[in-house]
Each structure stands twice: as structure tokens, then as C-alpha cells.
Amino acid sequence: MSTNRKLGLFEGFGVEMEYMIVDRDTLAVKPIADEVLKAEAGELTSDVERGTMAWSNELVLHVLELKTNGPAPELTSLANSFHQEVLRVNELLEPFNAMLLPSGAHPFMDPNAETVLWPHESSEIYEAYNRIFNCQGHGWSNLQSTHLNLPFGNDVEFGRLHAAIRLVLPLIPAISAASPVLDSQITGLLDTRLEVYRKNQQKIPLIAGQVIPEAVFSEEDYHAQIFRPLFEAIAPYDPDGQLQDEFLNSRGAIARFSRGAIEIRIIDNQECPLADITIVALVTEVLKHLTAETWSSYYDQKTADTQDLAALFLNSLKNGPETQITNTGYLKLFGIEQEQASMKQVWENLWSQIYSQEAFSSELAHSANLLLEHGPLSTRLLKALGEAPGLPEIKDVYQRLAQSLAQNKLFVP
Template sequence: MERTTLTIVDVLGDGGKFVLLLKGFEIEIYTGTPEGQIIGFSDRITADLPGFAREPDSRNVEYTTPPCGRYEQLLCYLIKPRVQLRKYLQSLGNYTLIPGSTLSLGDSHHFYRSDPTHPYHTYIEHTYGTKVVTASVHINIGISEPELLMRACRLVRVEAPLYLALSAASPFLDGQVTGYHSTRWGIFPKTPAIVPLFTSHAHFIDWTEQQLATGTMQNVRHLWSAVRPNGDRRPYSLNRLELRVCDLVTDPIALLAITALLEARLWQLCQDETLDPLQQSQLDADTLVTLTDANEMAAARQSLEATLHHWQDGREISARQWIEQLYEEVESYSQQRGFKCFLSPVKKLLREGNTAQQWLRSHQAGLTIAEVVQQAIQALAEQEQELAGNLCHPLVA
């Protein structure tokens, strides 16, 4: 994403002219067989298909959508690469895309290098092993003013567990129920172990330089926290907030709803200068970090049913109730800017549960884990075909 474009965009809609933040996604997804066996093709995919990037392990592959304001266009940008990737996999044999954010049916005991010569990949394999062989979605929102971006990162950091709760999609690993709704975030090696709430852009620069000097971070990308500032020359030149906490949301309608909740909250932040954990919380900054990290782990375990502690005063509140309150608080901002219809599926997520909860219900009803995954693979293909045909046919032809 280019710095010059990641700001705001004017959008013409049925209700007139709206200003929306530019948004983009980084999508990691597994490849494999219809039976749910995950098989790595990223070296071949990245060689043959433009727009795809390899991860250290070959079993998942990443694509990035261009920055865009309109949710309708974002929907097409999410679907088009998947359609292309699916067709390519079919040209190799009976292969498909596999939902979920962990190696649901295995094998987490072996690391399958996508590029054996890459030194950073070597470091990742030797340091973290297959804990990083996960699939996720990173949501990028354009904010070019550095201090506003830092304030946004502070707010989204303490509320990141809510987005994790909505997106949880990894209750299985190696054919077993793990006890997590997001096994991915439960085991993922957050790095560095302690990341502060950055009080300013200068604080972020100084902290990053210190981590690089001590080797806690190997490079500027080696900041694996729930939220981070991003840009074309980190930590100095920044232009977007990157929410990294979410499991892979393969339903694009649900993903856009989660994104709409985030964008509406950021518009509220832009209009309320006091909406800042460092100003509104009764807790000090260190306590906020500890509370937030604990909330992330609680959301990883029980997602929407988790008991969390609110950043304002530490009071107990369920993730579901907190999201419901946040929805009511930001709904008017989505209405003002013409994207309320994309926000409203959050209510369906709360009502029907996230992917992990749906999968666990199916398993508890008697399906094997393999059968749950196989049904999800088939449902993903059917939904993708329907969306590609009905919503953005010219883009995927």
C-alpha cells in the first residue's frame, strides 16, 4: 500500500457524497485437498500467479488487496484472488482452499520451508517452529497523521480482543479440540513479549530502535502484536493502522462487517479527541497493557463468551456485551458515512456465533473434526462461487 493513497477517499453513494477511510487486507490461507489435508504449494503459486506472496512455511499463501474506500469494491478485491487461486490449484490436481487459522487436521510437528535459502525464514523456523504456521487476516486502515495514528493504535490495542472474539476460527489442531476458540492467537509467539501503549510517534521510534539494537526484533516487521503502526518506512514514515489479531475470516461479508465496526470506531475517535485510553482510563499505562494481554488470552479461549475487563476501569464485561455496546455507540457514524449496511452483519455474528463456535457445535452434535473441516471446505467453495457470480462477475471473469 502506497503512502500517497492511504488517507481518505470521497465515495459517491445513493445518499450522496461520503468520506471513507481507505482499507486493505492481507489474507493468509491454506491450500490442500478436499479431505482437509493441508499441502504446501506456495513456491509454485508465487512463481506462477502475480499478487501472491509466500510465507516461511509453504502450506499457506498470502495475497494483499489494494487500498480502497468502497466496501462493495473491497468485496470484489477479496473474492477475485481466491477465485484465481482456486482455479490454479485445480489445474494442479484435486486441490482446494482450506478455511481455519491452524493446521486443524495436522501436521504441526514438521516445518515445510517455502524458501530454504531465506535467512529470516531460517530464524523463524528455529525460533518459533510451527507456532507461526497459521492463517489470518490483517486489516489495514489508512491514517496518515502520525499522532492521530498513535492514538488510534492505543484505542484499538485495548479493544483488539473484541475483534479476535468476532473472528475466532481455530478450535482444532492436529485433529484435536484444543480448548481454544482461537488456537492461533493462543499459541502465537507475540513478539516482543511486552509492547507498550505508545504515547507518541517519537516514543514508537525510540522503542523500535531499542528493540532492533538489542535483537528483540530482527527487523522492523518483527513486531508481532495485536495492533501495530505500519507504513512504507517504519518506524519513521507511517500511514496506516494494522490490526493483526483476527483469525482468518473466510466469509467476506463477515470480514467487511468487522472492518466496518473498526472504521466506525476510528471515525468516532477522529471526532472525539478525548477518546484515548491514556486519557479516559482509570488505570495506568502498564496496567492497561497487562489487562489487555489477559483479555486477548481470554478471547482466544472463549471468544464471544469470554469474560473480559474493560479498559476504562477494569470492570468485568462479557465480550458479547462489550461488542453490543460498541455497536450501539458507533452505529450512527456508519450511518452518516453510508456503510451501515456493511456493519449490520455484526449482529448476525453475535447471534449465530463465529466460525470456531459453529465448528464446535457441529463437532459436539456428532461430526468428526475431519467432517467439520470438510463441510467447511465445501461451504467455502459454494459461497465463493455465488459471490463471484452475483456480485463482481466482471472482475473475476
């Protein structure tokens, strides 16, 4: 998300969505992202530009990333823009009897047997990760997310945005959890992707930290408290310095000072772009109100304890919208004067205050209401799967997810 002039708060939106490439019949992963990029570009490449949209490779060869080509001026039209890219990719995949599959994780992929790393351009970075962490695991090769990049124009705006994002991160899995199944088993977590993500670099715990970023509100402090310790920790494993860059940081939101943006990384990929953009719009509007100090002062927002936020975040991975918040100080930061509230109640409260026709088209508003009523995709998947689904039932439900993606319709069992 780069631009000649630094964009200010909410003046642009960089959105990225990761999708799995699978066999149309069996849903087994197909490591052919390079073939798709080649088919569109006419030559082997890691990036394709298509006007306001773009495609690129990921760490593993069965995943393709679709994204805005630089910051988009608004969000509402992006659901359709992303859907058009999905249709084009599926068209190119047809000769391979393959298609895109959405959601946060593949339900029955065996990463130890099926992982194929991207072997082309920039592969030395992936090889470095593989050497240090062994990328043949769910936490590396079987997780798809939707990223939201939000710009800041200066250090003051960075501080305000970072303070607001830290508060919203624990609430996000309650609306975006989309990975309830791994290894053909219901895991007991609504957001299994984030559980494996937060543990995938345990050899160097500083890389992901507590997923909730530390309470730092200036570029100088960010370098001193996050980047510097991070680069020192990786150095013994990375003698060539290939990984000592901003991208090494794996917190749930990472500062990209090189592009003047903060990237939120904890949204599970949803069943269709309409669902993804609905969640992105919900998160964005809450952040707008927080940075404008609608419910609480910037001073108070900065005092939120990282440990408390991290505990709430972990709870949300399991319980999603049913997660109970008993921290009255935290609730007050969102203008909620109650002893306790569930995350579902918090989101309903926020939705009643952030809704506007400017921020939410009728389609996005309908989608938001459906999401808040029926719960995140994981809850809806579990309802469709039943208590102890076998592989045929899992395949059947995920085939329906592929249809949701192709039609850009929310999945409601």
C-alpha cells in the same frame, strides 16, 4: 500499503487475507503456492499484481496471501474483490486437485512432518527465523490471519490511532476467533491460533510482548520503548541484522512507520471474504468513534493499563463473546456505564451506535447481525462438530467451510 502522499486517518484501508492450499478430497495441505503464483504470472515470482488486488507468498509453501494492491479507498466493495481473487486462485488450483481452505488454523495438519518453507526469493529471512525459532510448529506454519492496515498522516494521528487500537484489541477475538481445533482435537480455546502465535518466539519474549502494545503515542517513544529493545534482544541471534526491521515486531498491532500505517494482526481468517470484511468494518467504525472521542477523551484512552488489557485479551481467547468485563474504567472508555458486561453485550452496544448505511452495505450489515447473533466462527464450528468429533466429522465440517469460501457465504450450522 505505500503511497506517494501520506494518507490521514481512515483515508485508506490495506487488507490482507491468508489462505491454506489443500487437497480437494483429503484436505491435506499442499505446498504449491509457488505453482499458483507461477501459473498466474507466467514465471516464478513471489508477488502477482492484478489491478487493485495482489497475491504474494508467505513463510510456508502451503499458504497464499491475497491483498489489496495498496490502500483501498473504501471497505464495502472489498468483500466481492477478494471473492473474485479466491475464485481465480481456485481455478488455477484445479489441475492440482487443490483448493483454498479458510479459517485461522488447519484442523489436523502435522507441522513437524508437513512444514515446507518458502524456498525462493527472500527465503534468507525465513531461513533466519527458522534457524532461531524452528518454524516447524503450529505457531509458525499453521496459522492464517486477516490483517488490517490503517494509515496515519502525522505523529498526532499515530498517537490517537494507537491509543484507540490498544483498547479494541482485547475485543477482537470475541468476534473473529476461528481456530477451535488443532491436531484433530478440540482445544478448549476459541482462538487457538492466537494462543500459539503469542508463544511462538518465547526464546525472545520481547518480540510479541504481551500482544497488546505498550502505551506509547509517538514515533520517538515507539522507537525507544519497542524497536530499540527488540533489536538489541535479537542481535546475538541475528549477527547479519536481517531481522532488525519493523516486521520483527509481533505485537497484535504493529507500527509500520515506513508506510505510515498501523497493522492489526489478530483477526483470524474467516470462512469467506464477506465475513472478514464485516469484522474489518466493525473494528474500523469503532476506531473512528474512539479517535473522534465520541465516548471518551484521548487523554483517558491513553491511561488504559497494558497489563489490564492483556489479561482481558487472554481471557477472550478462551471465552470469546462470553468473556466478562468487570473493569468499569475500561467499559466507560466505550461509553458503557455498567458494573460489568460480556464482550457480546459490548459489541451489541457498539453495533447499535456505529451502524450507518455509508459504512455498512445491506450485505455487510446482515453479516454483522448474523455474527453478533450466532457468535464467532469458532462457536459455529464447535456447534457443527459436536462434542467429540473424529477425523471424518472434522473433514466433513471443514469441507463445508471450503464451500462457504467458494460461495462467499457465512457458515451457519
